Amino acid sequence: MSDIFFLILRRMRMPLIFLISVYSISTIGMTLMPGIDPNGDTWHMSFFHAFYFVSFMGTTIGFGEIPYPFTDAQRAWVLGCIYTSVIAWLYGIGSLLRLVQDETFRYAVSERNFRVSINRIDQPFYIICGYGETGELITQGLADMGIQTVVIDIDPERTNAIELNNLSIPPIVLNADIKEPKNLTSAGIKGGWCRGVIAVTQNDHVNLKVAVACKLIKPDVPVICRSEIEDEAANMESFGTNFIVNPYLTFARRINLLTQNPGLHRIQNWFINQHSEEHLHQSVAQSGLPKGRWLVCGYGRFGRAVTQALADIEVEITVVDPDPIASRAPKGTIVGRGTEAKTLREAGIDDATVVVAASDDDANNLSILITAKQINKNVVTIGRVSHESDQMLFEQARCDYIFRRSLVVANEVLTLISRPLVTRFIQYSYTLTKSATEELIAQICQLTGNKSPVTWRLAVRADRSPALTSHLQAGGALNVEDLCRHQRIPRANAIPLLLWRDNISHLMPSPDMPVQENDEILFCARRNTDLLAQRLCDNEELVDTLINGNEHSIPLIRWLSRKVQH
């Protein structure tokens, strides 16, 4: 508030001084000009009359000549006064209007509004730095989960879209340079409700700077950074950035998994991409990517990540790159873009199993995919989309697996934030054997009817699940099976994925494992249903009925019988 007030006062100095001067000089002049009264005597206006006259003259012009008709000298003076006072008023009002349109003034107003809304936050929130495609997906995902966000981006054109998105929990927006640490402070990083900072700008160095600033301003706030360059990632890691998300490495790992263990890839895909699904062809998802001979067109960051991720499995990779020396491509690289049939033939497209269009140009990538399909019908295609809007074209080109950087980053960030147990499950899931994976998939498919499942976390704590906690404290027995299925409500069945106890993860806990207080259990179940565990956690009657086996009568009779007992 004070900023705006002082700014107005400061800007209005000159117009006000001008206005006061004009009025004063006019008034003095009016008292000096000689007039003639009806008796023919000379008279001079008093200050009171002069000020009265100047006041109505300046604002309305035309109340008549009072108290007696003016002499020519008085009229000449009034003529001058009229024009100067009009100018003074125009100048004053003009300055005020200009001030309202002034950038600095508007910035002060928007900054004040921002500060007020930050101070009003009374729930956990995340700060999102950079509102590009990734930031948009993350904001959307967090809003869907009911989490408040604060978005900082320098470009008002991008953040204006937030208003139009109509999110259920509208983010608080600041248009400011995130490289300035004071903007992080004004976004409320020091307040007790800030749960984390997510730096997802296009520029790695900016993300790095945000991470450094956060760690210096408030070391215990978790920082999640997007990083596409490995040097910067190592730099970020060196001062304790909590999570670094590299879309290229992540996606390359997923390609590797899809080649080696498609089942596990499918499970991870379900659990990571709960908000927006990846585009992956059904048959490829079932059978995985074929081994054999792969063509990687474009040896940039993505091409390199794919090549490295596949290095230890039996895949023969041929790289195609227009400038192998500049991009430090491996030996045997075919020179060319891969958009022409000639280059692709040279690289051996006829007996290739997979083509990866990895350049950073959407048009070239599309051209590669279409040409490759024309030459070899059976080839599996993986395409990289740089611009969100081109996604549709890749789908039209029947690309089997589409890599969208923003989606990969957003899904990983959302998983990290909202589903810590899922992250753990994914880490540990690599230890599952192939047959265990197949079995889990079969179980899930049977449960959900071949649709993608959702995950849900149960925390056996007094604040989150009072009914279960009091049951356990009363010495009641409870095992995992009890929380997962009951013949009375078969639709509410769930599959336990992970049990977290005393910082130890128990992957796929067995049904007869006893549940203790402070356990956290990750379940997966059918979409849009209330899980059994979800119903049990705060419903003591239900716990008593289903777990202790005490049959309850109709609520009214139960209530009456209790009355009698007491």
Added chain:
Amino acid sequence: MNFEKVVFAFFIILALSLNFGFFLGEISESTHHHPYELFAALFISLICTVMKFGDRTHFGSTVLASSLVVDGLLITAAITWALATTDGRVISPMAMASITSLAGGALMANLISVILLIIETGQIRK
């Protein structure tokens, strides 16, 4: 030399001088106090007030406060004068005395402004 400072010091000292000039003389004697001088003192004091608008320094806000006091007192004096001379009456010694004493009060506030100005100037170290 800071031009802005020169202008401000000029106005603040001018306000004091004009005010003093008006105040000088027999307190109830209307021939000793000229209305133009009162008007000039009020005008300059208003300018001083506006010049300190939006100044967030401690000095600026104190000067703003004291010049607001000056404005208040001088405006009251001017209104008293206007009321005392309505419909062509000659100003009474009693009214003149109260106008002069109001101007005397304003003189004190003006003096404080000038003292503040001097203190502030003294604080600047080369």
